[in-house]
Amino acid sequence: MNELKATADFKQRIIQAAKDIGIDKIGFASAEPFNHLEDSLREQKAAGHTTGFEHPVIEDRIYPERIFNKPKTIIAIALAYPSQLKDPLPQEKDKRRGFFSRASWGTDYHHVLRDRMNRLVEVIQDEYADANFKPMVDTGELMDVVTAQRAGLGFIGRNGLLITEEFGSYVYLGEIITDIEFETDEEVAFGCGDCYRCIDACPTDALLGDGRMNGRRCLSYQTQTKGYMPAEYRRKITHVIYGCDICQIVCPYNQGKNFHIHPEMEPEPEAVQPLLKPMLTMTNREFKEQFGEMAGSWRGKKPLQRNAIIALANFRDQTALPQLIEVLEEDPRPMIRGTAAWAIGQIQRYYNEAMVECVADQLAKETDPETIAEMETALETLRNKRLPRDQR
Incomplete structure (x- = not known):
């Protein structure tokens, strides 16, 4: 098959199509290896900083050609999600509520991103019927923040999250590997300067200060484990029963950022601020009805029930x-x-x-x-x- 190369005009048409589909940011990166990350990834694994949620084969994460035949371009996309509830529910003394982190609000973002990327692929295939594509969200081999940074969507902050100019770090990321060669976009310069607010605010010292973290110390990870939560983290989760937003909340780039663009991402207050006591004895059916559409339900009922018990203890209820x-x-x-x-x-x-x-x-x-x-x-x-x- 002849090599496929997109014109500048076609790239602009794809950018407009992405906007029409409901993609908030799009960028184009080369599919060259990310081999500058290899030493760091191996150091992190050797230090025990990985969580087990990552793709297990380091080479697959840094060499796109291992997971795709003759890759030329990685198309990175971002969708903005809300940072504030429109109608937050009050905390009542005898009806204490938990809290889901913002990234788990609304319909599971994996489904939303895959829908947007599949629709974008269909648009491209109208012009390049012989082209091949591999869409991925954060369960794929590649590292979302790294590909998004290379594609010019933003820069990786000290907290390891991608920070965009328009939406701060309140974005979901996905990428599509293709064998079409597009003109690539420029990377965004590192923008944290001498700011260390996220590092100082992290209650478990999980952030290492250079964009990496000890994932096992991250409260988001701790809320997703299935066994006993180590005692040192129990008070620190306060009443958050899934995820952690602290390093995002304190980030200067996130101040005033609150976008309600996508209906699928609108949170149901009763789902993201659930009453804690009813969670302790809820059935599997009740769990699926209340939380099944959310990304925060992926680990099942038991971790969230454990976290609800801890939250009640933290409330001294x-x-x-x-x-x-x-x-x-x-x-x-x-x-x-x-x-x-x-x-x-x-x-x-x-x-x-x-x-x-x-x-x-x-x-x-x-x-x-x-x-x-x-x-x-x-x-x-x-x-x-x-x-x-x-x-x-």
């Missing part, structure tokens, strides 16, 4: 104690029972013999080592509580 005791005694999953025990220890204000006996009785039935350790810690916490003033 006394009204949740009866339900937490029910979870402690009746939930079939050891990790959820153990997290409930920890939460009871955090919420209970004063020494209460009945509460001590309740946790001790459940501890006697446990066989899972991690759950036993959690309940022993909770029991010690409860036993060390002070008596109410009128009983001293």
Whole structure:
């Protein structure tokens, strides 16, 4: 097959078509290897900074020719998402709510981006019927922020996110590898200067300061794990039950950025600010009905229920104690029972013999080592509580 080369006029037509389709930014990058990243990726893996959510083969992430036959261009796109709820729900003392990070609002962005990219591919194929394409979102091999930076959509900030001039870092990214050669766009210069606000604000010191991070310390990662959340992170998630926005909220480029462009990305307040207590005992069907369309549901019900328990503990929600005791005694999953025990220890204000006996009785039935350790810690916490003033 002859090599395919797009004219400057056709490139402009594609840029306009992207706008008509509902793509907020588009850029064109060469499909040359990203081999300048190889040493850094290997260092990060050796240091234990990777999460396991990344594509496992480093070579596939940096050499497009390994995953596509004769790649010429990577077309990068960005869609802006909202940063503020139009009608936020209030926090009520006996009806505490959790919070989903902004990137998980609305319909799962993977579906939205794939729809936009497939429609763009169809437009290009009208002119180049023999061309080949591989669209990807963040589950593909390539690194979205790196391809977007090369394509001129923005620059990678100190927090590792792509920062665009128009929308800040509140953008979803996708890319399409093709064997059509387009004229490439210029990269955007690094724009953080001497600003370290995201580094200073990160509560777990996950950001390394050069655009890389220790992914395992990131609160977003911690909310997505399936086992016990390490104790050092529990208070730090506050009432956020999925993701983390802190490094975006403090970024100067994000101040005043709040775009409600795409109807699919409009958040349902009851979904992104869910009542926490009902989450503890919700069925799989209820979970799918409330959260199934959101990106934040991809890990399933159990991590979000665990996080809801932790959020209730962080609120010190006394009204949740009866339900937490029910979870402690009746939930079939050891990790959820153990997290409930920890939460009871955090919420209970004063020494209460009945509460001590309740946790001790459940501890006697446990066989899972991690759950036993959690309940022993909770029991010690409860036993060390002070008596109410009128009983001293």
